Structure formats: C-alpha cells, structure tokens
Amino acid sequence: MKLHSRIFLLLMSLLLGLAIASMGFLYSSARENVELETEQRLVTAQRSFTDSLQNQQTFLSQNVVTVARDWGLRQAVGQRDTETMESVLANHSRRIGADVALFVDSQGTMLASTDLDIDHLPDELWSFLNNENEQRLGLAKLAGRYYQLVFVEVMAPLSMGWIGMGFVVDDALAMHHSQVTGVDISFMETAESGFAFVGSSLNADQKKAINDKGVITQGIWQVSSPGWEDLALYSELGNHAAGLGVLLQSSLNEPLARFQSWWMSLLSIYLAITLLALGLAYVFARGITRPLHTLMKAAGDIARGDYSTPLDSKRRDEIGFLSRSFAHMQGAISERENEIQYQAHHDSITDALNRAGFIHRLQDEIKVADEKGTHLIVACCGLNHFKDINDSLGHNWGDKLLAIITERLEQRFNKHCIANLNSSEFAVLISTDRVTNAYHLAEQIHQCFANEFNIRGIALSVSSTIGIAAYPENAPDAQGLLRLASVAANEAKQRHLTTMVYDPALDQNSIKRLTLMSELPSAVRNGDLELYYQPQVSALAEQRTVHGVECLVRWKHADLGFVPPDEFIGLAEKTGYIVELTEWVLTQALAQFAIWRKQKYHLTLSVNISALDIQREGFEELLLNLLQSHQIPAEMLTLEITESAAMRDPEASIAQLKKLHKLGVRLAIDDYGAGYSSLAYLKKMPVHELKIDKSFVTELDRDKDDETIVRSTIELGHNMGLAVVAEGVEDARVAWELERLGCDILQGYYVSKPLPVASLNQWLQENSRQVPSVTRIVDKVLKT
Secondary structure, three states: OOHHHHHHHHHHHHHHHHHHHHHHHHHHHHHHHHHHHHHHHHHHHHHHHHHHHHHHHHHHHHHHHHHHOOHHHHHHHHOOOHHHHHHHHHHHHHHHOOOEEEEEOOOOEEEEEOOOOOOEOOHHHHHHHHHOOOEEEEEEEEOOEEEEEEEEEEEOOOEEEEEEEEEEOOHHHHHHHHHHHOOEEEEEEEEOOEEEEEEEOOOHHHHHHHHHHOOOOOEEEEEEEOOEEEEEEEEEOOOEOOOEEEEEEEEOHHHHHHHHHHHHHHHHHHHHHHHHHHHHHHHHHHHOHHHHHHHHHHHHHHHOOOOOOOOOOOOOOHHHHHHHHHHHHHHHHHHHHHHHHHHHOEOOOOOOEOHHHHHHHHHHHHHHHHHHOOEEEEEEEEEOOHHHHHHHHOHHHHHHHHHHHHHHHHHHOOHHHEEEEEOOEEEEEEEEOOHHHHHHHHHHHHHHOOOOEEEOOEEEOOOEEEEEEEEOOOOOOHHHHHHHHHHHHHHHHHOOOOEEEOOHHHHHHHHHHHHHHHHHHHHHHHOOEEEEEEEEEEOOHHHOEEEEEEEEEEEEEOOOEEEOHHHHHHHHHHHOOHHHHHHHHHHHHHHHHHHHHHOOOOOOEEEEOOHHHHHOOOHHHHHHHHHHHHOOOHHHEEEEEEHHHHOOOHHHHHHHHHHHHHHOOEEEEEEEOOOOOOHHHHOOOOOOEEEEOHHHOOOOOOOHHHHHHHHHHHHHHHHOOOEEEEEOOOOHHHHHHHHHHOOOEEEOOOOOOOEOHHHHHHHHHHOOOOOOOOOEOOHHHOOO
C-alpha cells in the first residue's frame, strides 16, 4: 500500500476515533447533566414543599388561636355543651377549609369533634401536648388517618383543654402541594411490612410502578415503566406521624426528549464535519508525507506534557499552515496548563501557596533536609476573631486584611515558604540546624501582628495563635507534619495560649475528645449517665442539719470507663449540647426530689447550669413547668452558675439571672474566687449564695493565705446578705475552722462523697434515727 494511502487510513482512523470518543463523552456528559438538573429540581421542590407545609402550619396556627379566643366556645366548654362546641368548631373549620376540628379537655378526653370518632387522644400525641408550650404543631395519626394539626390551649384563665384544627393528608393535599412545587407529591406510610399511599398526585400507572419496585429508600432514585421515567426523592416527615414520609417525583421524559433532539442535530453536524475532514485528508495526503513524522512526534510529545518540540512553520502551503496552527495550539495548551498548575497550588486572594502547594513544597524541603541532615519547623498560625472582622466589615475587608498579612509575612520570611491554608490560617516553613529555634520562629510571626493593620483608614488589631511541629522529630512526612502543627495550634487556642509546640499527648486527647463529643448525645438517650447527690450540712457543730443536696452527673463509658465531669461538661458547652444535658439533669433531679419530698425529707436541691442555659430562650418556662409538674416550691431549687461563666457577658448574665430570680428559685455563684471576680457586677447579681472554690478550702487549716481569702469571702458574702457555702471540706479540722470563720454550709467528702440515689437514701436514714426530724444529722457524722 502506498504511503499516502496509509496516511489517509491513519488520518481517517484518528478522525473517526476522535469523533466517536468526543461524541461518547458529550453524550454521557449531557445525559448526566439532564439528570443533575432534574435532581436539582427535586431538591428545590423539596424546599418549596417544606415552605408550603410551613405556610399551612402558620395559616392553621393563626386561625386556631382566633378560635381559642372565641367567647362562645369558652362558654360552651365551661358548660360542657357538646352540641354548641361542635357547632362552633364546624363553623370555624368551614371558614378556613379545615378537614377536622376537635376539642379535648385537660385530661385528653375528646369533648367535641367535626370528623373524628375517638374518645381520647393517642398517648404519644397527648404526651406531646403536655411537654410543649403554647401552640402544638405537626403531623399526627388520628382514627387511622394522618392529619396536619395545630393545637392551642384554651385558658380562662386556667387551662380548659385544647382546641385543634387541621387538614387531612389525602390526594387533595398532595395535589395542592404538587401545584405549588411543580412536581408530583405522594404521602407514603412505611412500615416493616411495606408501604402504602396515603395521598398522591400520581396516576394509577405511576403508583403501580412504585408498588412494583417494592422498596422506598431515603434520597434520590429512579422509577420507570414502559413509556416514562421519573426521578424520585423520598424523605421522612417525622414529627408525631412516625412512618409518614413524602415522595417527590419529577419526569425525565421531557428533558430527555429535548436531549435526544439536540443529540441528533449534533450527531449530524459531527458526521458532516467528519466526512469533510476525511475528504480533505485524502486530497492532501500526498502532500503531507514528509512533515508527517514531525507532526506525529509533536502530537506524542504534547500528550506526554512536552510542549518544546520545534515545528517547521515557514512553508506557505497547507502543511505550513497546519504546522503553524499546531505550534499555536502547542503554546496555548502549555500556557493554560502552567496557569492551572499555578492556581492549583496558590491561594486566589493572597497569591501565597495554598494547602496543596505548601505540602508539595514541604515534600521537596523534606528531601533536602534528609540530604543535609537539617530540621524543618512548620508553624500553623490561626487568626483570632477573624470571623468577627468578616461579619462586621464584610468579606472584602477580610480579603484585604489577608493580603496585608501575607505581605508582612513575606517581608520577614521566604515567599515560597508561606501558605494561606484557609481563610483564617497561615503556615510558615523554615529549615534550621536546631529544633530549639521553634520559639524564635513563633516570636517572629507574632511580631508581624504587633502593629495595627490599616485598611481604608480603619486600624484593625489582629492577634494570632501558633502551633509548631518539627521534622523529623514529630512526623515522618509532609501531611503528618502539617496536621500536627494544626493540632498544636488548636490546643493553644483552647488553652488561651499564644504559642504551643506539639506534644504527642495532644493527639491522644484529641481522639478522646472527638469520641466523647460524638457519643455524649447517645449516652444521654441510652441512660449511660447517672445522677449522684452530695449532701450539704449546716456549719454549726451543735446544730448540724442537712441543708440540701447538690446534683452531680456521672458518665460510665463502656470503653473509656469513668469519664470525669470536667472532661465532658466542657465538651458539651463547646458543642452547645450542654442545653440538652442540663434539661435532662433538671428533669431527672426534680423527679427524684419530688420523691424525697413525699418521703418527708426536708432538703433543698442544687443544680449546676451554664451560661448557655441562662441565655437559652424558654429556659424560665422550662423551669416553671418542671417545678409545677412535680409540685416543688421554687425556693427549694438552687441554680449554681460558675463565676467565670457569669463574667463572660456580665450584663446579659445579670439580666437573665433577674428573670430566674423572679421565678423564686435561689441562685448561687459557684467556684467563687477561682475566676476573675468583679465586685461591681457581683453586687448587681440577684444571687443568694456564694460557693467558695475548693482550692481555697482543702488546705485551709495549714495555709494562712487560704484562711485570709476564705475569711474575706465569708465576711463579704454576709455583708451583702448572702449565704456562704464551702465545698471541698475533706477533714474535721477544716470543718471546725470554717465554723470558726462563720461559714454557713459545708459540703465535701468529710460530710459525704457524692452518692447515687439508693446510697443517699440509706445515708439519710442512718443519720436521722436519733432525732424527730429527718433534717438532722447525728453528731457522729461530723465529730472529729
């Protein structure tokens, strides 16, 4: 076969292969894009559905509140006039188009209804009404049907019962939401035995296809039948309708039809271009035999990433034009690849190395360090309160600040050894002969932040927290070295330090903290936490009586064993789960306290709360409901908040404490003296007790400084009209010394260690046999 024929066949193969490959790629990409757009439509429709459902909730809520204020209804309820109640309910339900309206008394008994034949609300729904506040919203199953319900308590002025109105979950409701969202809506009831349609906008064929599928799963999936294909998105609705979910479906038929039309047009164009190219290849095959090898070699070099192959572009014929075009393409690809490579390793805001670029640089420096026998030091520098700057001034200001910080670092260090790892974290790398230069590096970085940053006439003060790790001492590779430096920086921030060098113990603590942080919610749900109680007694030796008990939480972890409260309480505050934990403690402790009151134990109960608790919306209502449900006088409960927690935001804390004070509960400042005391704020706080921190009490009889601090605190508290409690009383000498100084209440292992409920019950019985009142303790408990 002649050379030009072989060239033609080769060109034809290349052209056809390129056409087929590109068309295959375009086909798969376009098809995938159609499905992605449909998925996005489903996600958008899901949000619209949630908004539509919430709008109906709001509409019901507003109207049910109006009905609850209807004087005729209240009068009918007071007279137990069922006929009038049903008439009022029917009128109002017709007015707003509700499917059901009902009234239940304060015991959950159905007094009147427009469409329900039940005597009592289901236990789960009734429990929900008793545990929530004001309006009750949600989906629930009544008399075998699902409803979207709103309940409002009728007060006159005491609770007369609950009025509820709602819409039935059926095909009509599904059609309504389908019109709002633009996709098909189906309400599905799922159980272990299968699923069933509760209400749907689907036709019979679509329902059959879903039934034939046999399984409903969370997320997005496909369902099809001859002639049509849908994408479906299923999610649980939850609330008080366990097993009820919503299935959203969007058709792929129409977008796929448009795709097929576009595809056929594109295929025609591709075929035409391919045929034209083949014709030209045949015509010019004879003239390209000589430079063919050069062009093929250049193509192979480009495929390998080499763009330096010279091409003969002086010819004025087609071969010359092709060579010049190929050379231009060669240069353009090389330029774009260099730009992509640069962007992949540099931060777009500061033009410094990013994380990937810094790791690549670090890998190169590790090779050099291994050859020279030197050390590498990596410092992770986190900007403190950078988010506040972004939130206050905007991201444009934050970006400008990052750029200025980068300039300062580059003036002091090698530009190629500085990286912006993320929006608020930098990294600096140096090579050194001595690892001890780590602190010198940190000091140089801190100096970069010594002067204010002037942006558009505004001076900003920015500080940093630095974590340091060294190679090869701390990690054998670049990824590990950077990670350990970041671990040290995070630990430094938690300890409020400016600089910290990595310690292997930090990694162990990090893993343990992550474990505890993730397992604390399940520990509360699974009953792994237990409440212990430590007695508090009067400090007077001749009249020592039981004053009360302090509630303390304990965690017995299945793998880690006993977890000290100091470890997981701090994590709970950091994650915000302290709010749920405090609610659980209050619920359990007050329930037990109610039992003690029935047993005629005259005690007070102290419970620790955090700053997040007092700032929590509805915390006062929670306390009031718990106290009322257990019939516990408010003054029997003492809430303890640490001095440091109260001083984080003293003005806000004082305002919230005043609200709690109005409820009648007692308030105490815990660990007084261990934080930054402010008498100016202390005198404003509506507290009843000061609890002296145990660090001043334990060695009170041997340390004159502790004695001075304790005496001053007791005198201060008494002068302000406050009771003074000493915790950490470990022996008789300290107890008698506290009595001499005028302390009011003692707490510590000398009185009793923290005890579980059963042990505390026995302790109270053993120490109250010789006196009529169980609030007395026999002298043997505290005598030396």
